[in-house]
Amino acid sequence: MTSAQFPLPVPNLDNQEFFDKCREHRLVLRRCRDCALFSHPPRPNCLNCASDNLEWVESKGRGVVYTFTITRQPVSRAFEGRLPWAVVDVKLEEGVHLISNLVDCDPEEIEIGMAVEVVFEEVNAEITLPKFKRVS
Ligand SMILES: [Zn+2]
Numbered sequence: 001m002t003s004a005q006f007p008l009p010v011p012n013l014d015n016q017e018f019f020d021k022c023r024e025h026r027l028v029l030r031r032c033r034d035c036a037l038f039s040h041p042p043r044p045n046c047l048n049c050a051s052d053n054l055e056w057v058e059s060k061g062r063g064v065v066y067t068f069t070i071t072r073q074p075v076s077r078a079f080e081g082r083l084p085w086a087v088v089d090v091k092l093e094e095g096v097h098l099i100s101n102l103v104d105c106d107p108e109e110i111e112i113g114m115a116v117e118v119v120f121e122e123v124n125a126e127i128t129l130p131k132f133k134r135v136s
Pocket of ligand 1: 048
C-alpha cells in the first residue's frame, strides 16, 4: 500500500507569476491599475471593474487569521500522518484572503485575529507554497 500523492496546486496562465515569485520567496498579488482593488486568486479581470489592466504588486506578507478549520479525520490517504490538519484563511493587510496553513503552531493554539506573516515552504523544484507563522 502506497500513500496517495499529496495534492499540490497546478500553475496556470493566471497564477504562474504568483508561483514563480513564491519560488523567489516573494508574495505578490494582482492589483487593478484602474480601481486599485487587490484580488486573489489571480484572475484575468478585476472583480470590481472588469478591467484587464492589472499589475503584480509585492505584498507585505502580513495579516491576521480571519478564520480556520481543523481536520481530524483523514479525508484522503495523502493526509495520513499529517493530522490534525489546520487550514487557515489569512486576511492580508492588502485586504485579500489567502487559504494556507500555519507552521510552527499547534492547531489548538490557533486563534481568530492572530497576527501572522508569510514564510515559504519549498515543496519541490516547481512548487513553493506561501505558509504563515505567528508574529511574536
Ligand atoms: Zn478594477
